[in-house]
Amino acid sequence: MQLKKMTPRRLWILAGYAAAAAALFSAPMFVSDFRLNLLAKFLAFAIVALGLDLIWGYTGILSLGHGIFFGLGAYAMAMYLKLEAGGGKLPDFMGWSGLKELPLFWQPFGSFGFAAAAGIALPAILALVLGYFTFRNRIRGVYFTILTQALVIITTTLLIGQQAFTGGTNGVTGYSEVLGFPLGSPDTKRALYWITVAALIVIFLFCRFIVGSRFGKVLRAIRDGENRVRFIGYNPAIYQMVIFAISAGIAGMAGMLFVLHVGIISPSMLGIVPSIEMVLWVAIGGRGTLVGAALGAILMNWAKSEFSTAYPEGWTLFMGLLFVIVVVFMPKGVAGLIGQINFRKKRREPNHEGVRNPAV
């Protein structure tokens, strides 16, 4: 890593990051417990948005299946919490479905370590498998997107259909404690909030690192001209698979944090609509900028929690229109819009981003 020059602009940006981190860490002092819980949930969503931005904004692969990766992580954590709450007894919904003993695949989730590892590893492995069978054959673009959407459909039907093992439509809920700390207490909630903030910052730095590295450069090259990258001698499939798996793992991690804050996970939280909403956060915030994606997730969810309960119909209309407007008029989102204004103020220079009409 070479040291970059400390220009005033860079200093300002760094100061901004530091201020944002400080504000997030000190938030428990200023907001109520209820708001804090909401904010924690939004931060978990911001983590998903970061992962999604890695593959969509930087690699040009649109995944409509991130709800599933998010959900897998959430379910892994939920299974641990459920077993912890049961204290050795069978989870209640299994009893209702007539199950006599704990299914084999539930048993390791009794340990927190295993559940936490599985929450990241399972989505990553699923993504790796799907990526292997698609990218290797150069199935990409819309074909890939449709396949991820089909993955969402079958996973949700599977979760709903196998009620005895997954809790069906109701999902998994009714937890009491994590690692011995009661989930309901404000102290635990505050600690979980700080953990989420720390996770967000770590993931953000990790994404920055990926994007700034040589690996990240190849990713952007794939986005702008996959065949050119191939002709130069890289194998895009490997890069796509790896970044897809990383992105899925990040989503899984966010899912785990989400369950800890919200206390329930059900198939409706990871279906088609939530998955595509995640894409909307990134689109609005600005694909291809990490800060934009994270901010987009936080702002959109804040707006949703403010307005959707009061005007549920208006919210759906608004969201639909927002989709259209953002895609047609500001393809780079709010971050892009700010960049455009800056750009216009400063100087005109040829736009090097993206190849308009690639020759190959």
Place this chain on the structure above:
Amino acid sequence: MDVYVLQLFNGLSISSILLLVALGLAITFGLMKVINMAHGELIMIGAYSTYLTQNLFKDYLPESMFDWYFVLAIPVSFGIAFVFGLILEMSLIRFLYGRPLDSLLATWGVGLVLQQVARSIFGAPNVAVKSPTWLDGGLRIVDGTLLPYKRLFIIALVIVCLAAMYVYIYRSHEGRRMRAVMQNRDMAACLGVSTRRVDSMTFAIGSGIAGIAGCALTLMGPIGPSLGTYYIVDAFMVVVLGGVGKLVGTVLGAVGIGMFNTLFEYWTNASLGKVLVFVCIVAFLQWRPMGLVAMRTRSLD
């Protein structure tokens, strides 16, 4: 024995519905590379058009005429969905050519708006469309198996639509222009084909067929604002499996998915059956990444 006949028939019936839904998609996706996620909502529009036609017949015409509303409902559904498609193409899709992923997101937003509008107009609960009495009952074949007329009618309707599409695409002047644009847009434009007009017409026709699909779906049960979302992903899978550019691919894709779906659901259960079908599709794409029937082309991307 009769179990297999019945399963075969069910498979064929599901295939026919899938095909009707996917036919419009295959056209818009195949020709214009536009992913129209609002296709499901165009189906919904077709279904509500049928519902409105039924209500008009009930209110203003003598009872003896009521049974024939369905005959009129088919062209009405086509027409209304056609107009919606035309408006959609001219106001939005036109700006998104060459950006398939963006078109997917924008049309999804349109779908969301249309659903919400339908919910405000017709109410969130499902409404029932009374199917005409001449479609009640069924065809009795050997050893007491009953094939419902409604499903037979849908299969017949699909065949008629398919034939009409075939004639339009392969035997008419408009169809020839359409194929020319699909194969080489720039060259077609150089030779004086108005690609913009062809695009509008194609998109509108694809939408119109979605309307017919909606009309047919009213025979299968009550309809609601989110009617289309149940079918849209399956329909896209048909297009992916079948490959774009040729009608026969879509037909094979629909029959394949419909048949395997029925088969697997019969062997296992509904949720596992869907998983197996998905695995089969991904496995199949290993062998033929471009789908069953792909247009031969030398261009990369």
